[in-house]
Amino acid sequence: MINKNTSLRMQSIVFIGFMGVGKTTIGQKVARKLYRDFIDIDQEIEKEFNMPTTEIFKKFGEKAFREKEKSVIESLSQQQLKIISVGGGAFLQEDIRNICLSNCIVFYLDLSWEYWKERIGLLIDSRPVLQSRSLEEIEELFYTRQEIYSYHHSKVNTNDLDVDEVADFIVDSLKVAWDIYEPLK
Numbered sequence: 001m002i003n004k005n006t007s008l009r010m011q012s013i014v015f016i017g018f019m020g021v022g023k024t025t026i027g028q029k030v031a032r033k034l035y036r037d038f039i040d041i042d043q044e045i046e047k048e049f050n051m052p053t054t055e056i057f058k059k060f061g062e063k064a065f066r067e068k069e070k071s072v073i074e075s076l077s078q079q080q081l082k083i084i085s086v087g088g089g090a091f092l093q094e095d096i097r098n099i100c101l102s103n104c105i106v107f108y109l110d111l112s113w114e115y116w117k118e119r120i121g122l123l124i125d126s127r128p129v130l131q132s133r134s135l136e137e138i139e140e141l142f143y144t145r146q147e148i149y150s151y152h153h154s155k156v157n158t159n160d161l162d163v164d165e166v167a168d169f170i171v172d173s174l175k176v177a178w179d180i181y182e183p184l185k
């Protein structure tokens with residue numbers, strides 16, 4: 001489902017995956033390594049509302065957040081040569097999945113539950129979807145969400161890899177794909 005009208009080398013890269021797998025951290029690193037601009041969709045939504053995500057959820061509700069998420073992604077994913085990290089729930093919306101898969105290269109950052117659960121303390125304060133859920137409920141959400149992340153072009157399992165190792169793997173695999181599908185003359 002990759003857009004045939006745009007050169008692969010020009011297409012923006014979109015990172016997907018569950019909350020806390022590293023989309024923002026690794027997206028920033030990859031952007032630096034490829035000399036591209038980085039866009040974090042959660043941060044763009046927060047700028048639009050001028051408040052943190054937890055406040056948006058409290059004041060306006062998840063529905064308003066999801067509507068803004070869709071309009072922000074619809075507009076920004078049309079741009080070329082960007083590195084874009086979307087929120088962990090963005091691919092719940094079919095329209096978002098379709099627009100990202102047809103305009104961009106979608107990279108899934110995969111992390112096993114056993115590794116993910118060690119990160120929970122880093123995440124809970126800023127991720128409203130995790131708040132008020134027990135660990136068992138979060139585990140259930142984690143496994144239910146895997147279905148939406150099955151929509152991707154490429155994937156890396158980040159268990160046991162640090163941020164730089166993941167970013168290097170992604171950059172190397174993109175370069176291999178570019179060279180195979182669009183060799184430079």
Ligand SMILES: Nc1ncnc2c1ncn2[C@@H]1O[C@H](COP(=O)(O)OP(=O)(O)OP(=O)(O)O)[C@@H](O)[C@H]1O
Binds near residue numbers: 026085087127162
């Ligand atoms: N490969 C890694 N190894 C160790 N820690 C990591 C790794 N990737 C990310 N982290 C850490 O995990 C935490 C969450 O990362 P990050 O905020 O990038 O996740 P995210 O996928 O953008 O989450 P969200 O979907 O909620 O925005 C950060 O503290 C980050 O430093």
Ligand SMILES: O=C(O)C1=C[C@@H](O)[C@@H](O)[C@H](O)C1
Binds near residue numbers: 128
């Ligand atoms: O997985 C989710 O539903 C979310 C993930 C975060 O990135 C934010 O987009 C928000 O906290 C919701």
Ligand SMILES: [Mg+2]
Binds near residue numbers: 024042085
């Ligand atoms: Mg993030």
